Amino acid sequence: MKLSDYPRPSVTVDIVIFTIKDNNLKVLLVKRGVEPFKNKWAFPGGFVKIHENLEQAAKRELEEETGVKEVYLEQLYTFGDVSRDPRGRVITVTYFALINSEKAKEKLNASTDVIEAEWFEISNLPPLAFDHSEILKYAIKRLKWKFEYTTIAFSFLPKRFTLTQLQKIYEIIFEKNFDKRNFRKKILSLELLEPTEEKEKEVSYRPPQLYSLKSKIKIGKIIDII
Amino acid sequence: MKLSDYPRPSVTVDIVIFTIKDNNLKVLLVKRGVEPFKNKWAFPGGFVKIHENLEQAAKRELEEETGVKEVYLEQLYTFGDVSRDPRGRVITVTYFALINSEKAKEKLNASTDVIEAEWFEISNLPPLAFDHSEILKYAIKRLKWKFEYTTIAFSFLPKRFTLTQLQKIYEIIFEKNFDKRNFRKKILSLELLEPTEEKEKEVSYRPPQLYSLKSKIKIGKIIDII
DNA sequence: TCAAAAGTGTTCCGAATACACCCATGA
DNA sequence: TCATGGGTGTATTCGGAACACTTTTGA
Incomplete structure (x- = not known):
């Protein structure tokens, strides 16, 4: 053949x-x-x-x-x-x-x-x-699935980010709000993040802690997030 | 072009x-x-x-x-x-x-x-x-993933089956044993199954109940199983 | 001192886990 | 009556959900 x-x-x-x-x-x-x-x-x-x-x-x-x-x-x-x-x-x-x-x-x-x-x-x-409408539908389905079960959310963020920024992204993807305390507790318990030395500056409110993804955590890793 | x-x-x-x-x-x-x-x-x-x-x-x-x-x-x-x-x-x-x-x-x-x-x-x-080895590796990964999060397990079974048969299939795929009582409790709580009229016969032990997948449940439906 | 967002702890509820005995049948 | 697999309930633990106030900063 x-x-x-x-x-x-x-x-x-x-x-x-x-x-x-x-x-x-x-x-x-x-x-x-x-x-x-x-x-x-x-x-x-x-x-x-x-x-x-x-x-x-x-x-x-x-x-x-x-x-x-x-x-x-x-x-x-x-x-x-x-x-x-x-x-x-x-x-x-x-x-x-x-x-x-x-x-x-x-x-x-x-x-x-x-x-x-x-x-x-x-x-x-x-x-x-x-x-392409069908393709998009499929892509959005995959996006939500991946947000729920993997660490891809971090690919929408810069290297250093605040927990509030991260939460905001989840709220946009899932089109609903999360409780700040529970969200932080959950994310921190996963031990994916480490605090960086610096805090964000030049904001007219209490400066937030910046976090980064631990270097050994690969983006896309499967893990129950939400 | x-x-x-x-x-x-x-x-x-x-x-x-x-x-x-x-x-x-x-x-x-x-x-x-x-x-x-x-x-x-x-x-x-x-x-x-x-x-x-x-x-x-x-x-x-x-x-x-x-x-x-x-x-x-x-x-x-x-x-x-x-x-x-x-x-x-x-x-x-x-x-x-x-x-x-x-x-x-x-x-x-x-x-x-x-x-x-x-x-x-x-x-x-x-x-x-x-x-094809690489393809197989990928297929097995997908298989386990689908078993955990969807109803595909039923595609390995005939229309009527016992809970023990179902459990056996999960044990083969995940290469570990599950507790019979907990497994049944979990599966039945999902409300995917309905008991059929008949019981299996001609076995030299207590005849098991046969179940079937409810007709409105599609195989492949996403749902946390295990 | 005010405005704005950061940060934090406890209670409650439901689900997951661990665990052992009796039941129905055919041989 | 025995061997075989079928079938069932409870106590404990753990994680998810609900919920409100104090802190830090720059303006």
């Missing part, structure tokens, strides 16, 4: 990039500059090069679009329905990335085939190209 | 099929009849046809190999490293299937390109072709 015996589909990667800005969960979309779905919004992505691993392709697209390296990145799901792309058979391997709000501030690079790139609030999205 | 501008990889599906037989977790392997890796064992799989959805391809391969329809099937992960197949660039979308021991008894169909098919104990496997 030869590989050449079979007609081959095209393979792309698409990346759902989340961040938290202005107390909202946001996702990065690009406006397509070419057909199909010209002028519609879609997730950043592109064709997998023939000598490039899937994750490399995802990282390349991510960096082209945001200029950011070192983000949390994991494979999400592969969508390959026959009719998902009007140009022909296109299978897309989707990825899921989280970047922290400081990095998200850096300016977005509109790349080839893209008119502009913009952060959209999850609750206020334009219509999406292809089957 | 045209699809034809890009060289395309080949795309396959591979299926990790688990069952429980003889009180052991087993996986179905086929012996390859063609190069590469001729005479080595691998997961059942094959090329995705150009007019066939990914899940259809997985179901087709599954049925060709085992003759079984109606199994629990979910997408696992997509492996696409450049050098994973010596023939060239081949991306494989892997699936994860669970079939119950009664169905697993039915005879296996050796299909094209395959010399034989056989159930292997997880703890006693031959060397695997391609990157």
Whole structure:
């Protein structure tokens, strides 16, 4: 059996990039500059090069679009329905990335085939190209699941952060408030964090303790958080 | 941008099929009849046809190999490293299937390109072709995770089963024993099961109650089980 | 001295764990 | 009547949830 015996589909990667800005969960979309779905919004992505691993392709697209390296990145799901792309058979391997709000501030690079790139609030999205609404639904499900059972929340935060910042992120993701005392008790009991020497300064209230993730704790580690 | 501008990889599906037989977790392997890796064992799989959805391809391969329809099937992960197949660039979308021991008894169909098919104990496997060891590792991780947090355990059981059978399955997957009273209390408190009219007969001990999964409970539903 | 957010402890309730004996049946 | 696996209840421990006030700082 030869590989050449079979007609081959095209393979792309698409990346759902989340961040938290202005107390909202946001996702990065690009406006397509070419057909199909010209002028519609879609997730950043592109064709997998023939000598490039899937994750490399995802990282390349991510960096082209945001200029950011070192983000949390994991494979999400592969969508390959026959009719998902009007140009022909296109299978897309989707990825899921989280970047922290400081990095998200850096300016977005509109790349080839893209008119502009913009952060959209999850609750206020334009219509999406292809089957990208379905992809997003899946990505949000995964995001909540991961927040509940792993340490990914920290990928939305800078190296040093306060417990209040962390709590705020959980409140945004789960769309509900937590009791401050119970939240702190729970998080500290997990022994993931260590206090840093410094406290945040130049605030007109009691300066909060800054914490950092213990170096041996990997982001994404499975552990019951909430 | 045209699809034809890009060289395309080949795309396959591979299926990790688990069952429980003889009180052991087993996986179905086929012996390859063609190069590469001729005479080595691998997961059942094959090329995705150009007019066939990914899940259809997985179901087709599954049925060709085992003759079984109606199994629990979910997408696992997509492996696409450049050098994973010596023939060239081949991306494989892997699936994860669970079939119950009664169905697993039915005879296996050796299909094209395959010399034989056989159930292997997880703890006693031959060397695997391609990157299939890595795929298996990933599949086992997913299996345990799903057992802990969803109702997939029931896909290893026939429609009617005893609580002892269920407990046995958890003990095999988690490689440890559970207390009978606590296990029953926990499972029954989840309100997933209903007793059936009959009891198992022709056993030389007190006949056990048979239970079935309530019809509104979907297999795979997320819920803390253990 | 005021405004703003930081920080902290106790009680209550429900779930998980540990643990041992009697029951129903066919041989 | 015996062997076999089925079936059941209670006490203890641990973690989650509810709940309000004092502290520290800069303005």
